[in-house]
């Protein structure tokens with residue numbers, strides 16, 4: 001089971017690079033084995049072109065390294081906090097993809113402006129509050145996870161599978177690592193389209209709530225629309 005998950009995490013990391021969602025060594029994908037309570041994550045600072053099964057880091061839920069000789073991603077504490085809070089997810093992606101990161105750096109959520117957004121995200125893609133000085137000087141990556149969980153409070157994470165971290169970039173998730181990559185890809189497109197929509201019509205209003213429901217329901221069998 002862990003070997004299969006390693007294959008999935010490697011494939012998802014390589015796909016992230018193939019789709020142009022990451023530059024240099026930025027970003028990372030992880031996956032979780034809920035039975036064994038272990039996560040597998042990209043090693044820190046390693047180019048995507050050099051990734052192998054053996055280079056991946058296996059961590060327990062306290063962040064202790066169980067397998068792998070390389071340093072795990074510096075974002076591992078963020079991933080761990082998210083996995084502990086969102087039990088229904090199996091994979092997490094972090095990127096600095098330019099359009100989504102532009103919104104994150106501007107500390108702005110992305111309102112639902114059209115059907116493409118509504119098929120994947122049920123409402124405004126939220127942006128976290130900024131970390132305070134104590135959080136930045138403390139365990140900043142774990143605090144980033146906490147502020148993500150705080151931002152998604154009361155929201156089904158599979159209905160809002162993305163967040164923008166203020167002054168940083170996007171995190172996305174899904175049932176599998178590859179699902180989280182697909183969401184990162186859609187998020188980047190939605191962020192670009194929304195930016196251009198505002199450029200054309202700065203006073204644009206969000207999509208009608210009935211249209212939001214209808215489009216979201218089309219893609220999510222578990223979602224029961226009120227109309």
Ligand SMILES: O=C(CO)[C@@H](O)[C@H](O)COP(=O)(O)O
Pocket residue numbers: 025026027028042043044045046072073074075094096
């Ligand atoms: O956002 C950050 C750093 O703030 C990271 O996503 C880096 O882009 C990659 O870090 P490593 O996974 O290589 O440690």
